[in-house]
Amino acid sequence: MFKYGEGGVAGWSTLCGAVNGAAAAICLVAGDAWEDLVNELMAWYENNPFPSDTSNQYAREKAFLVKEMKSDKTLPQSVAKSTLCHVSVTEWCKKSGYKSFSKERSERCGRLTGDVAAFTVDMLNRHFDKAFTPVAKISNEVQSCRSCHDKGGTIENTRGKMNCMPCHDDPHKKPKS
Template sequence: MTEEVSRRDFVRMAGAAIGGIALGAVGGYSILPAKETIITQDVPLEVPEHPWVYAKLDVDKVKERAYAAYFEHGCSYGAFEGIIGELQDTVGHPFTSMPTIMSKYGKGGTVGFGTLCGALNGASMAMNLVSTDLNMVTEIVGEYTETAYPAWKPVVAKKTDDDLPTSVSGSPLCHVSVTKWCEASGFGSGSNERKERCGRLTAEVAGRTVEILNGMADGTFSAVFANPDSVTGCNGCHGDDGNVANVHAKSDCVQCHADAHDN
């Protein structure tokens, strides 16, 4: 008896093997070894507790960035993006986890209601992200009420390259700040000049905020703003500890209540 496989047997066995492979494929599996699949997943970086560690920034870079951002989404975003955006680029995490667009709401004194100036809103939020010292927020808001804006000019202006008239608001409110500037300049609130003015103001507020934060980082910050005499005098009666006790504020009183008393 021979050990050799006949031609007929060979053809029969080969056909059976091919049929088995085909059935396996139709059944949803393969008899061939599967390729190894490696699944990778990014592990989120831990977000540190508040306040986040600040790193000193270039004031001029922040101003230019805030100015450009103002013309994207307004004053609050301009100031916040000017500061936090620079920290994202220079420091990275955790600042890269903060979407700066969240500050857009503050434009026009909070979606156009004319309350707190958006530049102050965004700047204060940026300050509070890296510090618990609210005296720094008092400083930037208080300075704003006493500063003649705008004094700064961008490298390349968006609306006009002209030197613009300045005004002192005496108030942190968008409505008061814009109206006083319009009265002083003669330009309308919807004019390109007013938009340019607010863009430059946003840059100045962001830049001054960074100067204060840099001072904090160096250990040299010292608050110098003091409430106006009108606030001290009026709050003697109207403040929390006064006999009237119907006011809880430290904005200049006489701007809105100049004729509050006849005597």
């Protein structure tokens, strides 16, 4: 069923497929807690450097349970500040110097998927042990944008908890003179 998630939904580079799949798995088992857990996953993804040190280490030690690795090198890390496949991949290409259709980029997304799955399983375990406390918080900057542009704001012409800055910077900043 989740084939469609590949490449940010059939190659459209929208929501990262790793997050899409993990969110579905959460909804399958977590009942009414799904929203807190998916929210936590989204916020963590925006700000986490991928691939993690752990998955880089697994790759070097060939500890992943796959027949063939696309690369067993330590891969550079980047923080996407976005849950979009496009931003995530391209920030990583900028940081690493690899092309978006290189085998290293493909391997990077594989490791990232492992990182997302591990985070999700750990979070679900904590949830079922009644030991999960959400830590995700919308940054003050984004909160300030939302105070005018989101629900109940003076303009109320957008919605969403995503980080606005990668696309808009702050359009209200006075231009430098």
